[in-house]
Each structure stands twice: as C-alpha cells, then as structure tokens.
Amino acid sequence: MGRLTGGDPSLLRRINSTVVLHALRGAHSPTLSHLVKVTGLSRPTVEGVVEGLIEAGLVAEAPAEEGAARRQGRPARRFRFRTEAGHLLGIEIGPHRVAGLLSDLAGRVIGSAQRPVLESASADERLERVRAVVAEVLRRTGVARGSLRAVGVGSPGIVEADGTVRLGTALPGWTGLPLGDRLRRSFRCPVLVENDANAAALAEHWKGAAADSDDVVFVLAGLSPGAGSLIGGRLHRGFGGAAGEIGALHLLGRGARPEKLLSTTGQPLHPLDEAQVARVFALARDGDARARDAVNRFIQRLVHDVAALVLALDPELVVVGGWAAGLNDVLDPLRAELDRYCLRPPRVELSLLGEAAVATGALRLALDHVEEQLFAVEGTATAHR
Amino acid sequence: MGRLTGGDPSLLRRINSTVVLHALRGAHSPTLSHLVKVTGLSRPTVEGVVEGLIEAGLVAEAPAEEGAARRQGRPARRFRFRTEAGHLLGIEIGPHRVAGLLSDLAGRVIGSAQRPVLESASADERLERVRAVVAEVLRRTGVARGSLRAVGVGSPGIVEADGTVRLGTALPGWTGLPLGDRLRRSFRCPVLVENDANAAALAEHWKGAAADSDDVVFVLAGLSPGAGSLIGGRLHRGFGGAAGEIGALHLLGRGARPEKLLSTTGQPLHPLDEAQVARVFALARDGDARARDAVNRFIQRLVHDVAALVLALDPELVVVGGWAAGLNDVLDPLRAELDRYCLRPPRVELSLLGEAAVATGALRLALDHVEEQLFAVEGTATAHR
Numbered sequence: 001m002g003r004l005t006g007g008d009p010s011l012l013r014r015i016n017s018t019v020v021l022h023a024l025r026g027a028h029s030p031t032l033s034h035l036v037k038v039t040g041l042s043r044p045t046v047e048g049v050v051e052g053l054i055e056a057g058l059v060a061e062a063p064a065e066e067g068a069a070r071r072q073g074r075p076a077r078r079f080r081f082r083t084e085a086g087h088l089l090g091i092e093i094g095p096h097r098v099a100g101l102l103s104d105l106a107g108r109v110i111g112s113a114q115r116p117v118l119e120s121a122s123a124d125e126r127l128e129r130v131r132a133v134v135a136e137v138l139r140r141t142g143v144a145r146g147s148l149r150a151v152g153v154g155s156p157g158i159v160e161a162d163g164t165v166r167l168g169t170a171l172p173g174w175t176g177l178p179l180g181d182r183l184r185r186s187f188r189c190p191v192l193v194e195n196d197a198n199a200a201a202l203a204e205h206w207k208g209a210a211a212d213s214d215d216v217v218f219v220l221a222g223l224s225p226g227a228g229s230l231i232g233g234r235l236h237r238g239f240g241g242a243a244g245e246i247g248a249l250h251l252l253g254r255g256a257r258p259e260k261l262l263s264t265t266g267q268p269l270h271p272l273d274e275a276q277v278a279r280v281f282a283l284a285r286d287g288d289a290r291a292r293d294a295v296n297r298f299i300q301r302l303v304h305d306v307a308a309l310v311l312a313l314d315p316e317l318v319v320v321g322g323w324a325a326g327l328n329d330v331l332d333p334l335r336a337e338l339d340r341y342c343l344r345p346p347r348v349e350l351s352l353l354g355e356a357a358v359a360t361g362a363l364r365l366a367l368d369h370v371e372e373q374l375f376a377v378e379g380t381a382t383a384h385r
Numbered sequence: 386m387g388r389l390t391g392g393d394p395s396l397l398r399r400i401n402s403t404v405v406l407h408a409l410r411g412a413h414s415p416t417l418s419h420l421v422k423v424t425g426l427s428r429p430t431v432e433g434v435v436e437g438l439i440e441a442g443l444v445a446e447a448p449a450e451e452g453a454a455r456r457q458g459r460p461a462r463r464f465r466f467r468t469e470a471g472h473l474l475g476i477e478i479g480p481h482r483v484a485g486l487l488s489d490l491a492g493r494v495i496g497s498a499q500r501p502v503l504e505s506a507s508a509d510e511r512l513e514r515v516r517a518v519v520a521e522v523l524r525r526t527g528v529a530r531g532s533l534r535a536v537g538v539g540s541p542g543i544v545e546a547d548g549t550v551r552l553g554t555a556l557p558g559w560t561g562l563p564l565g566d567r568l569r570r571s572f573r574c575p576v577l578v579e580n581d582a583n584a585a586a587l588a589e590h591w592k593g594a595a596a597d598s599d600d601v602v603f604v605l606a607g608l609s610p611g612a613g614s615l616i617g618g619r620l621h622r623g624f625g626g627a628a629g630e631i632g633a634l635h636l637l638g639r640g641a642r643p644e645k646l647l648s649t650t651g652q653p654l655h656p657l658d659e660a661q662v663a664r665v666f667a668l669a670r671d672g673d674a675r676a677r678d679a680v681n682r683f684i685q686r687l688v689h690d691v692a693a694l695v696l697a698l699d700p701e702l703v704v705v706g707g708w709a710a711g712l713n714d715v716l717d718p719l720r721a722e723l724d725r726y727c728l729r730p731p732r733v734e735l736s737l738l739g740e741a742a743v744a745t746g747a748l749r750l751a752l753d754h755v756e757e758q759l760f761a762v763e764g765t766a767t768a769h770r
Contacts, residue, residue: 158728167728215624229697231621238699239600240729246696311631312614312697314623343543343552344625 013049016041018375020049021058024081025106029062031076050079057085058374083108086149088370089137090363093130093155093179094196095119095170099359100133102141105149107206107367111141112359123173127182134186151191152365153183154199154358156226158242163193166241192365196220197244198235199361200351201228204319206364208352213317217244217309217346218357221322221330225305229313236313246305281329299330303337310342321351398434401426403760405434406443409466410491414447416461435464442470443759468493471534473755474522475748478515478540478564479581480504480555484744485518487526490534492591492752496526497744508558512567519571536576537750538568539584539743541611543627548578551626577750581605582629583620584746585736586613589704591749593737598702602629602694602731603742606707606715610690614698621698631690666714684715688722695727706736 016039023038024030030038035046053059062078083106090101099114113136117129138145157168163180180193194202201218204210210218214233220226227244229236236243283291306318320327320334327350338345353360401424408423409415415423420431438444447463468491475486484499498521502514523530542553548565568576579587586603589595595603599618605611612629614621621628668676691703705712705719716735723730738745 227697231616236616236698238729239701239731240699242696242727242729243699244697245699245728246693308631308693309697311627312612312629312694313621314625314628314630316624342627343630344623344627346624 016045017049017052020046021053021081021375024053024059024079029078029080031078033076035079054079058082081105086370087143087147088363088366089134089148089151090359090361090366091130091133091151091153092196092199092359092362093126093153093171094358095156098126098129098133099356100130100137101356101359101363102137102143103363103367105367105370107363109363111137111143113137113140120172123171123177126171130183131186146188148187148189150189150366150369151183151187152199152362152367152369153179153191153193154196154362154365155179155193156196158240158245159193159195160241163191165193190369192369194235194362194365195226195228195237195241195244196358197226198228198237199365200321200353200357201230201319201361202235202364202368203353203357203361204321204351205230205233207360208357209319209349210317213315213347215314215316216319217306217313217315217317218319218321218351219302219306219309221302221320221327225302225322227305227309229309229315231313244309246308285329295329299333302330303334306334307338307341310338310346314344315346318346318348319351320348321354321357327351401430402434402437405431406438406466406760409438409444409464414463414465416463418461420464439464443467466490471755472528472532473748473751474519474533474536475744475746475751476515476518476536476538477581477584477744477747478511478538478556479743480541483511483514483518484741485515485522486741486744486748487522487528488748488752490752490755492748494748496522496528498522498525505557508556508562511556515568516571531573533572533574535574535751535754536568536572537584537747537752537754538564538576538578539581539747539750540564540578541581543625543630544578544580545626548576550578575754577754579620579747579750580611580613580622580626580629581743582611583613583622584744584750585706585738585742586615586704586746587620587749587753588738588742588746589706589736590615590618592745593742594704594734595702598700598732600699600701601704602691602698602700602702603704603706603736604687604691604694606687606705606712610687610707612690612694614694614700616698629694631693670714680714684718687715688719691719692723692726695723695731699729700731702732702734704734704736706739706742712736 019039019041020035023035027034027038032043032046032050035050036043039046050059058081059079060082062080064075064078083104086105088103088105088107090103092099096119097114097116100112101109102111103109113133115129115133117126121129155165155168156170157174158166159179160166163178163183165174165177165179168174168177180191183191197218197220200220201210201216204218205216210216210230214230216230218228220228225247227246229244280291280294284295310318320330331348331350335348338348351357404424404426405420408420412419412423417428417431417435420435421428424431435444443466444464445467447465449460449463468489471490473488473490473492475488477484481504482499482501485497486494487496488494498518500514500518502511506514540550540553541555542559543551544564545551548563548568550559550562550564553559553562565576565578582603582605585605586595586601589603590601595601595615599615601615603613605613610632612631614629665676665679669680695703705715712735716733720733723733736742
C-alpha cells in the first residue's frame with residue numbers, strides 16, 4: 001500500500017486542483033457554479049484553485065456565452081483549460097525514416113514532418129535527421145521550442161528507463177547509445193524514450209484498433225517480430241524493458257533464420273527490405289508456388305511467436321501492425337491457428353494507425369508524462385486515455 | 386484516473402482507520418502517543434479510530450509494559466491488533482491429494498491437514514475429501530468454523546472470477562465445475578478459487594524463493610507445465626484467466642506429445658505418475674543412456690516453454706517448482722539455455738516451498754482478501770506482503 005497521510009494539506013490542494021482541472025477538461029467552458037456542482041468542492045475552494053491555475057497559465061477565462069447579455073444581470077464567468085499552454089512532440093526513429101508529430105496539451109495533432117534516412121546511417125547521422133525533422137515541424141506550425149512540455153521517442157531496441165538503448169541490433173550504432181541523453185541536449189523539457197513496438201501498442205490503445213481493450217498485445221510484424229503489451233491499460237515493459245522481444249524463441253529450435261523464411265530463392269532476404277517482402281506477398285497472391293511456400297513459412301513463424309505471447313499473457317486482443325504490405329494475408333491464418341491452440345483465443349485485428357503508430361505512441365508517452373504532472377495524485381493511477 | 390472526491394468524510398474516516406491499523410500492526414503494542422506520532426493524525430482522531438476498532442473486535446488493549454508501574458503516574462495504555470479475531474484457510478485441491486493450512490489474521494500458520502485422493506476420483510469424491518480436510522484442521526486447532534474470514538483454494542485449470550473451472554483437464558469432472566459455488570456451501574465467508582500455478586507464484590513471493598522480487602514467473606514443472614506470473618508484485622491472470630497456460634505451444638510445432646518426452650520405452654508415461662518420472666531422473670543420474678535422452682528431451686521442452694514466458698514477460702526471476710524429484714537436474718541446463726537466448730536472462734531459482742506452495746498461495750489469497758477489506762482505500766493498491 002502506498003504511503004497514506006492523515007490530512008496532508010498540500011496533498012488535499014493537489015487533489016482539489018486535479019479535480020477542478022479534470023472538470024474543466026470534461027466540460028465546455030464551465031462556470032464556477034458548474035465546477036462547484038461537478039467537483040463537490042466548496043465555492044471558495046474552487047475559486048482559489050481556478051485563480052491558481054490561471055496564474056500558472058493552465059486556465060483562461062472563456063468568452064461569455066452568446067445571448068448571455070440578454071439575461072438579467074452580469075453573465076457568469078466561464079473558464080477553459082488552455083490546451084495551447086504547451087505542446088508535445090512524438091518522434092519515431094526507424095530504420096528507413098524519422099517522423100515527428102506535434103500536438104497541443106490535449107493531444108490534438110497540429111503538425112507533422114518526416115524524412116527518409118538510410119538504413120546504414122550512423123547514429124550521428126540518424127540523430128541529425130531527428131533534429132532536422134523537429135526543426136521542420138516547429139517551423140511549419142510556428143510553435144516555439146520553449147513551448148514543448150515533453151518529447152516522446154519510439155525506436156527499435158531494448159530501452160532502459162533513462163533512455164539508453166541496451167540492445168538495438170536493427171540500427172547501426174544503436175546498442176549502448178545514450179539516446180535519451182543525446183536528445184535531451186536539444187530540448188529543455190523531459191525526453192522519454194520507448195521501444196517502438198511498445199509505443200505502437202500505446203498508440204493503438206489511444207486512437208487505433210485497441211481503443212476498446214485494456215489487455216492488448218501489439219505485434220510489430222517483421223522478419224524478426226517485436227511486440228508491445230498493455231495489461232490493464234498500462235504498458236508492460238518487463239523487469240529489464242525486454243518484454244515482448246520474442247524474436248529469439250526460434251533460436252531454441254531448429255527453425256530457419258528469419259531472413260530465409262520469406263525467400264523464394266534460398267538466398268536470405270535483406271531483413272529490412274520491405275519492398276522485397278511486398279513483392280513476395282504479391283507473387284503469392286498471384287499464385288506463384290514458391291512465393292506461397294515462403295509466405296506460409298513466414299506465417300507459421302509469426303503464428304508461433306504470437307501464440308507464445310498469447311499463452312503467456314492471455315490478452316483480450318492481438319493487433320498486428322508493422323509492414324503495410326501482406327499483413328491482410330496473415331490475419332486469417334493467424335486467427336485460425338490461435339483458435340486451434342489457445343485455451344482462450346483472443347480477437348485478432350489489423351493495426352488502424354499503420355505507419356503512424358510509432359510516432360503516435362511516442363506522442364502519447366509525452367502526453368502521459370504531462371498529464372501525470374498535471375493530474376496525478378499520490379496513490380492514484382493515470383489512465384492512458 | 387480513479388474517481389476523486391474533494392473531501393469525502395467517510396473516505397477520510399476509512400483512510401484514518403487504515404493508517405491506524407497499519408501502525409498497530411507495524412509496532413509492538415504501541416501507545417496512543419506512538420500512534421499519534423507515527424500516523425500524523427490528531428490525538429482525538431486516533432482515540433476515536435482506536436475505540437471503533439476495539440468495538441469491531443479488531444483491536445484490544447495490551448497489558449502494560451513490565452516496569453511501567455515503577456515510573457511516575459499511571460502507565461500509558463497500549464494496544465494491539467487482534468490477529469486472533471479471525472482465521473483464514475488455504476486449500477490445495479490436487480490430482481493426488483488435498484491439503485489445508487489454517488492461519489490467524491496475520492497469516493501465521495497454526496494448523497494443517499492433508500489427505501491423499503485418487504487421481505481418478507470424481508469431482509464429488511474430491512470435494513468430499515476437501516470437506517474432511519477442513520473438518521480435520523478445524524478440529525485439531527479448536528478453531529470454530531464461524532471464525533473463518535476467508536478461504537482460498539488452489540487447483541489446476543483455468544478458473545473464472547467466480548470460481549468456476551472453465552477448463553481443467555488434469556482432474557476428472559473438473560471442466561465446467563462451479564468449484565467456488567460448491568465450496569461456498571460449506572463456509573459462510575468468501576471463498577476465492579485460483580489456478581494452482583498462480584497460487585504457487587503468490588506463495589513463493591510471500592515466503593519463498595521470490596520474496597525479494599516483484600516480477601516473477603513461477604513454473605509448475607510437469608509433463609504439461611503451467612505457470613503463474615507476478616508483475617509489479619501482483620498476480621497477472623490474463624484477460625480470461627488463462628495466462629501462463631503455455632502447454633499448448635508445442636502443438637504448433639511437430640514436437641512429441643508431452644507424455645512421450647520422458648519415456649524410455651517409447652510408451653507414453655502416465656501424465657501424473659510422479660514416481661515413474663522420479664525413476665527416469667534417477668536412471669539418468671546413474672548413467673542410463675535412454676533415461677538421459679529422455680531427461681534431455683524433457684529439459685529441452687521445459688526450456689522452450691520457459692523461454693517463451695521469459696521473452697514475453699521479461700521477469701526478474703524464474704522459480705521452478707512442482708515435482709519434488711529431478712528438478713535439481715533441470716536448473717543448470719535451464720539457466721545455461723536462458724543465458725544463451727534471452728536478451729536479458731532472468732535469475733532461475735528452485736521453489737523453496739515445494740509441496741506446500743499451492744496451499745500456502747491459497748492462504749495468501751484469503752489473507753489478501755481480508756487485508757483488502759480491512760486496509761484498502763479507494764484508489765490505493767494493497768501489496769502482497
């Protein structure tokens with residue numbers, strides 16, 4: 001049990017502040033009377049809290065309602081949460097591209113930018129690309145860098161709590177990179193780094209295929225798949241941040257290396273060559289026997305990986321994302337196999353956010369951080385939506 | 386975020402009650418002054434709460450300290466939590482035996498009983514055995530049935546929230562059995578039913594090999610292994626209570642049926658014949674080549690199952706329990722393989738509680754339930770220790 005205090009006045013003030021901010025966000029320009037009614041607090045308490053929030057720049061007086069002047073006396077003052085009081089940034093740092101999303105404090109996206117990057121780019125080159133994308137999205141939206149309250153980042157690899165990449169074989173120079181510290185040089189606000197599949201899981205839960213479920217496994221399909229899991233609506237990172245890194249499971253058996261699975265020539269595919277993968281799926285759809293065999297091998301492997309996650313975690317829902325191409329062909333066989341082997345098969349859905357999932361999840365991380373600062377009270381949990 | 390209330394007086398009373406009870410449990414017969422100091426509450430508040438707890442039978446005045454009479458004036462009143470104010474029962478219903486543990490409200494075991502049961506016994510026969518074990522442990526300890534505050538039960542199978550066994554192939558007549566409802570006829574207190582591996586995980590966390598870790602996978606080794614997981618100190622049951630039921634993973638591959646793994650004759654072993662399993666392990670230790678092959682096959686399978694759990698969940702610690710025999714031979718190969726294939730290998734330890742794990746975990750479930758009633762406050766979580 002968390003620490004409990006009998007009557008800590010600063011805790012009570014924080015609770016009251018939180019309650020009023022929640023009410024302000026939930027209603028359309030409420031009056032003081034409305035806030036008093038909704039919160040159950042006394043009128044002087046609400047007045048004090050609102051004044052404090054106005055001083056902090058988080059609340060502003062809203063314009064009086066249309067027609068209010070016609071009524072008797074002075075119209076009641078109305079207030080609103082200043083969603084423009086700060087901004088958030090979500091960044092995807094991937095093998096082929098860097099993407100950024102900028103939002104207001106309500107998480108409403110107001111700008112985006114993205115740039116390609118060579119898979120072979122060094123860590124310095126990739127970080128330079130990040131800085132360029134950030135500068136571009138800020139310039140396009142006219143938002144000052146100082147207005148950023150938090151920055152979220154999604155990237156392949158096992159990421160430590162401080163944003164250091166413990167292991168990241170997908171990108172050159174990524175293992176051991178103090179990614180969080182490197183990026184913090186560019187911002188005066190907190191920078192939160194997360195594994196890409198974990199970020200994508202948060203995103204699908206926030207505004208994608210997993211919006212109606214709190215117990216979700218998101219599979220970032222690829223030649224070596226990764227996964228992110230939500231348990232009770234919260235990200236499950238694992239003790240060392242490695243949860244869902246299921247790719248090594250096959251090394252225990254005698255299965256083919258992942259790069260050979262989708263090959264139609266016996267030569268391994270390049271692990272990250274999505275165009276080549278898309279060609280194999282297209283050939284299979286056109287009836288090419290060798291391509292069909294390759295796709296079947298790939299699906300069997302994916303089914304086995306997803307089954308291991310499902311048996312271990314028992315989620316309500318599995319969301320499959322990652323490659324744009326071919327995933328539709330994977331869905332039905334995956335459902336059929338999970339139905340056969342899982343004691344309680346989960347629903348299986350395609351990602352709704354597609355390529356935007358990782359950056360959107362990174363944005364959600366930044367939003368969570370700010371909401372925790374603004375709204376969280378000791379002993380309570382912040383929901384992800 | 387949970388519901389927040391501005392100044393709910395009944396919530397405040399509950400918080401205060403909880404704070405005082407915690408302080409009473411944490412100290413040795415504290416005085417009112419000590420409680421005031423520890424809780425930060427006012428003296429009249431503490432006095433009121435303590436009087437309420439005495440009326441509820443949960444607190445009693447403790448004898449004055451030795452030598453107190455020699456000091457000036459009347460000695461300060463001292464109080465204690467009445468751990469004898471109620472009792473808890475933990476029951477294991479297994480294939481070969483039924484076992485019961487009785488404890489006081491502090492979870493201190495004061496009695497136990499167990500009886501063998503035929504693996505082929507019907508559900509009715511097995512429940513009759515449960516009633517006999519309960520009657521025996523109550524008689525031995527002289528505790529009245531009405532003093533029971535909660536009963537926990539651990540048993541194989543996927544268990545629904547209401548205690549119905551959704552799927553339980555290990556025991557005859559178990560699938561579909563409303564186990565919770567059937568047992569509730571014998572008790573006037575709440576009855577909580579849990580999967581056996583889940584219960585064992587709680588037990589090892591409470592007073593076993595996992596006492597120092599909150600992120601644990603407990604593997605109940607067997608021909609078809611089950612597992613229970615703690616994440617952040619809390620049981621992870623999964624969306625449908627099936628988390629950790631990893632046994633089906635091999636059906637996806639072309640592996641041998643579990644019963645054949647440990648066979649030295651080609652004939653399947655009886656799934657639950659532990660004596661036969663122990664003989665195979667003993668033969669292998671004596672250098673019998675076929676037994677060694679069989680044990681190696683078994684270890685490979687177990688390693689694969691545990692690896693799937695570890696890659697999915699990334700626990701700090703894996704505890705292996707279940708069979709008494711042979712497990713020592715499994716530990717080192719398991720460690721070596723996990724070190725090879727897991728990005729962040731967990732520690733691997735042997736169960737400390739052995740055969741007592743399931744009943745001990747069932748007792749912990751009952752204790753958790755009562756502690757939640759006594760101590761939990763809206764928006765706070767109760768730790769498992």
